[in-house]
Amino acid sequence: MTEAAPKTLYEKIWDAHVVERREDGTCLLYIDRHLVHEVTSPQAFDGLRAKGRRVRRPDLTLAVPDHNVPTTRRVGDNGRREPVLDRRSAEQLAALEGNVREFGVPYIPDIAAEQGIVHVVGPEQGFTLPGTTLVCGDSHTAAHGALGALAFGIGTSEVEHVLATQTLWLKPSRTMEVRVEGDLPFGVSPKDLILTLIGRIGTAGGTGHVIEYRGSTFDRMSIEGRLTVANMSIEAGARSGLFAPDQRTFDYLKGRPMAPAGDDWRRMEAYWRTLATDEGAAFDRQVFLDAAEIAPSVTWGTSPEDVVPVTGRVPDPDSFEDPAKRAAARKSLDYMGLEPGMAMADVAVDHVFIGSCTNSRIEDLRAAAEVVRTRRIDPRIKQALVVPGSGLVKRQAEKEGLDRIFLEAGFEWREPGCSMCLAMNPDRVPAGERCASTSNRNFVGRQGPGARTHLVSPAMAAAAAVTGRLADVRELVG
Amino acid sequence: MNGVTRVEGRAIPLGLRNVDTDIIIPADHLKTVTREGLGAHAFETIRAEPGNVFDDPRYSGAPILIAGDNFGCGSSREHAAWALLDLGIKAVIAPSFSDIFAGNAFKNGIVTVALDPAAVDRLLEIAQDQSLAIDVEALKVTAAGESFTFTLDPFRRECLLKGLDEIGVTLEAEPAIADYEARAPMLGWKPAKPSAERRLGLRFG
Structure with missing residues (x-):
């Protein structure tokens, strides 16, 4: 017998999930875990209804509202649920609740402590596991790969396909x-x-x-x-x-509510x-x-590839060889209100956002709090938000007293959700204003029409809050 | 979904690279529970600029869009494909596409034509005053007497041409799916129901 050819982690997970293989290499891949949120699912459930189809495996599906939910208090002093004021957001959230009831999908409502951003909730609950295939109608589903899950974002048609069949047709990457x-x-x-x-x-x-x-x-x-x-x-x-997956992965997952x-x-x-x-x-x-x-880094433009060390300067568009890149850089700098050659550390910011599926976990909050401790936010900062990724992260942070550190420094301490990452809920950056943000995209209009985003780490966001500029965190700690 | 064999007409020469999904349709407009009506907000930030290509009467009603590389990067929102459709766009030509966008476009019968940058530049010129034709059967773009061949995944090409209901096709594989479930390495156990449901006494599931 010949020895099997060596395989990558990706190939092993892929091979373990092939239901059928077509001649051209396209495979019907089994999906072990499906996370659902309110934005990319309503049309998928509608599609099922229109064809009289059911959710094949509700037990492998988990729904959590996160994109639209306001990050202000959800239950008032009278014990009643606070209404979502944006009518369209309220409709989308109600549609999810209606759909999970109708199709029997497990659901974590916005008023539960376990609620949060799907990509924080999945690992935290042990829903995400090594060796699984995991999908969600959200591109940041890639996050779950941290635990050794083959995880990727899908569109709404694929959400419907997974709900109906628990599979997807895919070509190996x-x-x-x-x-x-x-x-x-x-x-x-x-x-x-x-x-x-x-x-x-x-x-x-x-x-x-x-x-x-x-x-x-x-x-x-x-x-x-x-x-x-x-x-x-x-x-x-x-x-x-x-x-x-390694010992760290197993130590993290063992004992989680939905893990074996x-x-x-x-x-x-x-x-x-x-x-x-x-x-x-x-x-x-x-x-x-x-x-x-690698140095503490910041983005200067409107694409996540526009990265420089915080000790660097805004690049000169003329320094790019490719004419398309040159034009794009000019447009970016115009939108961002920056001049070539400016020192990044001199760029003053108006807003600070610590949160999002990229950086809203307990370690992120600890790293930011470490910088903020005994300091106050700079008077030029108009708003500084800390939005824990889940109710459980929030509770843990409060147990450690991190909420006091942030509140005493002048930050707002919010309820979990996607918040200021994407301008779908009330948290947004006004036009022309600048935000140091721990989120993942600095696209034009991402944090609100005309908003200017600089992507940074939690510690760098905290440094921006206490100095009012894109400061080098290394000058503040140590 | 109806099959698509040919897309013919004027093309909007947008030409920008890294056209992200927030440019195609900003997040605020994702608060919808239907697929329709997104065209009014498609490319909102670009259309706010005076003299933009979308307002140019030459390209009014054009079914084709030509863009720079990495078109559709960013989020997985299928609203980007729906917004294009609602705007009347049935095909996009670019040097490259983000993977997720290309999949979403395909599911909605939008043809994504990847051509080398020089060919795209040439089509951007031609599109200024002439029409283009995209033949999905022959995998060819013709314009101004010139022709450019492209490739499509054979399965996707087949689905586009026939307008297949993919879920319907997959459900025919039901015995294979059930068989997989019986032997799957990951399915020896199921995740527990979320404790929030139990604790709050809610019955969602």
């Missing part, structure tokens, strides 16, 4: 190894790492690929840090980003340990970064 070695320097976070990678390979750098993050930097990284990195794989163009227990756990853990990429397995593309060369 190419594989990309992103290898980073060494310890992240002082003041540098996983967010800076992923921003640096996107700056290096560009927003289309990973198109058609699934990334596997490998190397000693990732081995030593916490699950929260890995979630931040995997989350922004999509900003590098890759639909998924993967980490091999007892004999089931032992059996699953033994299986998960077989998933790591085999020695000698080949990747279609490899990218190497040296952790020591």
Whole structure:
């Protein structure tokens, strides 16, 4: 018997989920976990209703409202649920509640402590597991790859397809190894790492690929840090980003409410340990970064690839060789209200947002609080929000007294949700104003029409809040 | 969904690279429970600029859009594809597309034509004053006597041409799906119901 060819983690998960394979390589892939939220699901449930179809496996599905929900109090002093004032948001939230009842889908309502951003809730509840295929009608589903799940965002037609069949037709992706070695320097976070990678390979750098993050930097990284990195794989163009499940993964998941227990756990853990990429397995593309060369980073433009170290300057559009890039950079700087050559650390900000599926977990809040402790937000800051990723993150932070640190410094301490990441709920940045944000996209109008976004880490956002500018966090701590 | 064999007419020469989903349809307009009516808000920020291509009478009612590389990057919102359809766009030509957008476009019968940057530049010129024709059967774009071939995944091409109901096709594989479930490595157990439901005494499931 010949020995099986070495396989990557991605190939192992893929192969374990093939229901049918067509001649051209397209596979019907089984989907183990499906997260549903209010924005990308109503038309999918409508499609099921129109054809008289049911949800095939409600038990593998979990619905949580997050995009539209206001981050202000949800239950008033009278014990009643506060109404959602935006009529269209209220309708969309009501549609989700109606749909989960009609189709029997497990649901975590906005007033439950377990509610939060789907990509925070999934791992936290143990719904996300290594070796699973996990989808959601949201591109940041890539985040779940931190736990070794093959996770990717899908459109609403695919949401309907998964609800009806628990499968998707897919062609295998190419594989990309992103290898980073060494310890992240002082003041540098996983967010800076992923921003640096996107700056290096560009927003289309990973198109058609699934990334596997490998190397000693990732081995030593916490699950929260890995979630931040995997989350922004999509900003590098890759639909998924993967980490091999390891002891950190198992320690994180064991005992979570929806994870297996007892004999089931032992059996699953033994299986998960077989998933790591085999020695000698080949990747279609490899990218190497040296952790020591990564600095606290900020974006200057309107694409997540527009990244410079905080010690850097706004680039001169004329310095780009490609005429399309030159034109895009000019347009970006015009929108962002920046001049070529300006020092990034001199750029004054009006708003600070700490939250989103990229950076709203307990470690993110701890890192930000560490910078804020004993300081106050700069008087020039118009609004500074801290929005925990889930009710459970919020509760844990309050237990640690982080809420007091933020409140005493002048931050607002909110209820969980997507908040100021995407301007679908009341939290937004007014036109022409500038925000240091721990979210994932600095697109034109992303945080509100005309809003100017600089993507940063939680510690850098905190540094911006207390100095009123895109300050280098390394000058404030240590 | 109806099949699409050919898209013919004027093309809007947008030409921008990295056209993200927030440019195609800003998040505020995703608060809808239907697929219709998004065209009015498509490319809102660009259409607010005086002299933009969408207001140019030459391209009024054009069924084709030509853009730069990495078209549709960003979110998975299928609203981007619905907004294009509502605007009357049935095909997009660009050097490259984001994976998720390309999938969403396909599900809605929008043809995504990836051509090399030089060909796209040439079509941007031609589109200024002439029509284009995209032949899905022959995988060819013709304009001004010139022709440019492109590739489509054979399965997607077939579905586009026949306008297949993909879920209907998949449900025919039901025995295979059930068989998979009986032997699947990940399905030996099911996730517990969310505790919030139990604790709050809510009955959603």
